[in-house]
Amino acid sequence: MFKKKVISTLILSVLPGAGFSADFTEKVNQGTEVKNEVINDRQDVYGKILDSTITTGGHQYIHTGGSASNIVLNGGKSTVTGALIDNFKILSGIQKLESDAISENAYIAMSGIQHVNNNATAVSTTVENKGRQYINAGGRSENTTVNSDGTQYVYKNGMSNKTIINGGAVFVRGGTATNSTINSGKQVVTEGGTTSGDTINKGGYQNIGVNGSASNVTVNTGGRQDINTGGYAKDTTVIGGQYDIDPNATGENVSFDGGVGFIHEAGVLAGYATLKNGAEIYMAEGSDADISLSGQSNLYVINSIKNRNMNLNDSSVHFRSSFDNDLSTDLKEFKTLSVDKLDSSNSSFFMKVEGMSGDFLDVSEFSGTNNTVNIKGSGKESSDGYHLIHAGNSTNDAFKLNGDKVELGSYVYTLEKNNDDWYLKQHSDQLSSSAKAALSMASYASSIFTNEFHTISDRLNNSLTDIEGNHVWGRFISSDYRVDNGVNDPYKLKQNGFEYGIGKTLPTETGDISFGVSAGITQNKIKEKSGTHSDVDSYSIGLYASYIHKNGLYIDGLIKGNRFDTNSKVIVDSVDVATTEFKQTGFGSALEVGKYTWFDKTFFVPYTRAEYFIARSEDVSLSNGMKVDLGNDRSFKGEIGAKLGTNLNVGQSAKITPYFKISIENEFIDDNSVNINKSVKIRNDNSGTVGNYSLGLDAKIGKNASLFSEVGYSKGSNIEAPLNIKAGVRVLF
Known part of the structure; x- marks a missing residue:
C-alpha cells in the first residue's frame, strides 16, 4: 500500500x-x-x-x-x-459508469451527475434536488426514482426500465424507456426516443414530441398523455385521465374508460377509438378511425369534420362545447358532422338552429333507432322548413325531437322525415313561448295602469265628506290580476303599492270643486303560465279634479303619466331562460259622470266612465336573439255602473258609509299588435267585457279625518281579478 x-x-x-x-x-x-x-x-x-x-x-x-x-x-x-x-452519494461532482459496471442504491442530488455508459447498469438510483442521471449509449437504468427537481436523460441506445417519477423530469432523447410510472412530474420523449408500458397517475404528464413514440401506456385519473407535433402514440388506455393529439401528431388505437380526449386541428386519430363509462372526446379534426361510444359517453364536434365509421350506443354527440375557442383556429357558429357509416341507437344529438342557419348531420349510410335530437330554442326567426339531418337508409324511428317540438323565433317546430332527409317543420298556428311572452309584455303597462287609475277615481268618489280647505290622502293597493286573451301566455299580476295626493276643496254657489296632484309607486310581480316571470316597478304622477253639484251631479277628471321599469326572465322550451329588461312611458286620462240620489240616509249613484291609456312602443331584445317591437299598448274603456250606500252615524262625530258597487266595463280596442323579428306581426287583442263588483266602507273619524277600504272582484272574457284590495286615509286641514 x-x-x-x-x-x-x-x-x-x-x-x-x-x-x-x-x-x-x-x-x-x-x-x-x-x-x-x-x-x-x-x-x-x-x-x-x-x-x-x-x-x-x-x-x-x-x-x-x-x-x-x-x-x-x-x-x-x-x-x-x-x-x-x-x-454512492453523489452530492456534487461527476460519476461515470463504464463497461459492465453496476451501481446499486445510488443517491444523486445537489448538482451531482451520474453518467451510465456502454454496458453499465444503474439499479435503484434516487435522483432529486438538482441531481442528474444520464443514460448514454449502451447504458441501462433499473428502478430509478426521480423526485422533485431531479432529472434523468435517456439518450440514443440508452435504456431505462421501471423508472418512477415523483415530481422530477425524465427526457427520453433517442433512447428507450419501458414500464415507467409517472406519479407527478413529467416524461418527455423526443428525437427518436421510445417508451412503452408506462403508467401515468394523478399529477403525471407524458409528452411525446418530435420523432418520439409511445406504446401501451395507461393514463389514470389525473394523469395526461400529450402527443405533440411530430409525435406518435399507439395502444393507449385512458382510465379517467386525459389524452391529447396535437396538430400534426398521430394517435393510433386508444381506449377510454372514463376520461377525456382532445383531437386538435390537423391531429390524426387512426385505427380505433373506443369510449365507455362517460368518457369524452373533443374532435377539431375528422378521422378515418373506427370510433365507438357507449355507456353515456360524449363526442364533441369542434369544427365541421368528417369521420369514416362511428358507432353510438347510449351516448351523445354535441355540436359545441366550452373548449371550442381553445381547440379551433377558425371557429364557425354552425357545424356539419359528416359520417360515411353511422350505427346509432338510444343516443342523443345536441344541435343548434338560429334564424336560417344551423348545424347539420350528414350520414351516407345509417342504421339504428330511437335517437333523440335536442335543439336549443332560439328567438331568431327561422325558415318554414330547416334541413337538419340527412341519414341514408334511415327508418321512421331513427330520430325523434326531444319534447316533440322546438321553439324557433315566433313559432313551434316539429321534426319531420322526407325520404332520407329530416326537416324542422314550422307550425304557424302555434306561437312559441317567447312570442307569447312578448304579447304579454306588451299588455303589462295597461294592466298595471288600470288598477292604479281606479284608486284615484275611487278617492274622488269618496270626496263628498270633504270640507272647504286642503286635504292630503294616501291609499294602499293590493290586487291579484289575471290576463288571458287566448293568444298571449296567460299571466297573473300581483300588485302592491301606494298612491298619494294633496289637493284643495273650494266651495261655489252651485257645489264644490276639488282638485289636486297625485303620485304613486307600485311593485308588480307577474308570473306567466309557462313559468316566465317579470318584475315591473311603476312610478306615476297625475292631476285630478272633481266637481260635485248640490243636486248630486258630479264630474271627475284625471290625467296621469307612468314610467314602467321591467325585468323579465322568459322560459323557453320549458327549460331554457331568456332575459330582457326595458322601460316604457305611458299616459292616460279618464272622465266619470254620475248622479247621487238620496233617500234619507241612503244614496244611489248611477254613473258612466270613459278611460284612455297609451304606452309608447319599445324595441325589446331578448337574450335568446328575439327582437320585439311591442307596439303602442293602447286601451279605451267604457264603463257603466251604479253604487248603493248609506250613511250611519256613530256617536257624535263619527260616521260610516258602507256601500256596494257594480259595473260593466268594456275594452274597445282590438287591434294592438306586436312585431317580432321585423317579420312576424301578431295581433294582440285584449278587447272584451268585464263585470266589476265591490264592497266598501268610508268612515269619517272626527271632523277632519276619514278612513277608506274596499274589496273588489272582477271577471270578464279575458280578465279576472279575484281579489282587489284598497285601503287609505285622508286628512282635511
Missing part, C-alpha cells in the same frame, strides 16, 4: 466526515479493504473501499474486480469500470 500525505488539518475542518483520516490510500490492491478515507487526488481501487469521501480534486477509479460502498462524492470525480458499487 502507498499513502500520500496532505494538509490534514485544513481538510478535516471543512469536510462533513471530520473524523476521517486526511491520508488516503492511492492504490487499493485486490484483496485489500480500506475505509474512512478522504480522497482529494487520484485513487485506484482493485480491492474494496468503504465509508469514504471524494472531495474536490479527487478522482477515484474503481477497476474490474474492485468494489465500493457508502462513498460520498462531494466535488470530485468517480470512474467505475467493470466493478460493483453500492450506496
Whole structure:
C-alpha cells in the first residue's frame, strides 16, 4: 500500500466526515479493504473501499474486480469500470459508469451527475434536488426514482426500465424507456426516443414530441398523455385521465374508460377509438378511425369534420362545447358532422338552429333507432322548413325531437322525415313561448295602469265628506290580476303599492270643486303560465279634479303619466331562460259622470266612465336573439255602473258609509299588435267585457279625518281579478 500525505488539518475542518483520516490510500490492491478515507487526488481501487469521501480534486477509479460502498462524492470525480458499487452519494461532482459496471442504491442530488455508459447498469438510483442521471449509449437504468427537481436523460441506445417519477423530469432523447410510472412530474420523449408500458397517475404528464413514440401506456385519473407535433402514440388506455393529439401528431388505437380526449386541428386519430363509462372526446379534426361510444359517453364536434365509421350506443354527440375557442383556429357558429357509416341507437344529438342557419348531420349510410335530437330554442326567426339531418337508409324511428317540438323565433317546430332527409317543420298556428311572452309584455303597462287609475277615481268618489280647505290622502293597493286573451301566455299580476295626493276643496254657489296632484309607486310581480316571470316597478304622477253639484251631479277628471321599469326572465322550451329588461312611458286620462240620489240616509249613484291609456312602443331584445317591437299598448274603456250606500252615524262625530258597487266595463280596442323579428306581426287583442263588483266602507273619524277600504272582484272574457284590495286615509286641514 502507498499513502500520500496532505494538509490534514485544513481538510478535516471543512469536510462533513471530520473524523476521517486526511491520508488516503492511492492504490487499493485486490484483496485489500480500506475505509474512512478522504480522497482529494487520484485513487485506484482493485480491492474494496468503504465509508469514504471524494472531495474536490479527487478522482477515484474503481477497476474490474474492485468494489465500493457508502462513498460520498462531494466535488470530485468517480470512474467505475467493470466493478460493483453500492450506496454512492453523489452530492456534487461527476460519476461515470463504464463497461459492465453496476451501481446499486445510488443517491444523486445537489448538482451531482451520474453518467451510465456502454454496458453499465444503474439499479435503484434516487435522483432529486438538482441531481442528474444520464443514460448514454449502451447504458441501462433499473428502478430509478426521480423526485422533485431531479432529472434523468435517456439518450440514443440508452435504456431505462421501471423508472418512477415523483415530481422530477425524465427526457427520453433517442433512447428507450419501458414500464415507467409517472406519479407527478413529467416524461418527455423526443428525437427518436421510445417508451412503452408506462403508467401515468394523478399529477403525471407524458409528452411525446418530435420523432418520439409511445406504446401501451395507461393514463389514470389525473394523469395526461400529450402527443405533440411530430409525435406518435399507439395502444393507449385512458382510465379517467386525459389524452391529447396535437396538430400534426398521430394517435393510433386508444381506449377510454372514463376520461377525456382532445383531437386538435390537423391531429390524426387512426385505427380505433373506443369510449365507455362517460368518457369524452373533443374532435377539431375528422378521422378515418373506427370510433365507438357507449355507456353515456360524449363526442364533441369542434369544427365541421368528417369521420369514416362511428358507432353510438347510449351516448351523445354535441355540436359545441366550452373548449371550442381553445381547440379551433377558425371557429364557425354552425357545424356539419359528416359520417360515411353511422350505427346509432338510444343516443342523443345536441344541435343548434338560429334564424336560417344551423348545424347539420350528414350520414351516407345509417342504421339504428330511437335517437333523440335536442335543439336549443332560439328567438331568431327561422325558415318554414330547416334541413337538419340527412341519414341514408334511415327508418321512421331513427330520430325523434326531444319534447316533440322546438321553439324557433315566433313559432313551434316539429321534426319531420322526407325520404332520407329530416326537416324542422314550422307550425304557424302555434306561437312559441317567447312570442307569447312578448304579447304579454306588451299588455303589462295597461294592466298595471288600470288598477292604479281606479284608486284615484275611487278617492274622488269618496270626496263628498270633504270640507272647504286642503286635504292630503294616501291609499294602499293590493290586487291579484289575471290576463288571458287566448293568444298571449296567460299571466297573473300581483300588485302592491301606494298612491298619494294633496289637493284643495273650494266651495261655489252651485257645489264644490276639488282638485289636486297625485303620485304613486307600485311593485308588480307577474308570473306567466309557462313559468316566465317579470318584475315591473311603476312610478306615476297625475292631476285630478272633481266637481260635485248640490243636486248630486258630479264630474271627475284625471290625467296621469307612468314610467314602467321591467325585468323579465322568459322560459323557453320549458327549460331554457331568456332575459330582457326595458322601460316604457305611458299616459292616460279618464272622465266619470254620475248622479247621487238620496233617500234619507241612503244614496244611489248611477254613473258612466270613459278611460284612455297609451304606452309608447319599445324595441325589446331578448337574450335568446328575439327582437320585439311591442307596439303602442293602447286601451279605451267604457264603463257603466251604479253604487248603493248609506250613511250611519256613530256617536257624535263619527260616521260610516258602507256601500256596494257594480259595473260593466268594456275594452274597445282590438287591434294592438306586436312585431317580432321585423317579420312576424301578431295581433294582440285584449278587447272584451268585464263585470266589476265591490264592497266598501268610508268612515269619517272626527271632523277632519276619514278612513277608506274596499274589496273588489272582477271577471270578464279575458280578465279576472279575484281579489282587489284598497285601503287609505285622508286628512282635511
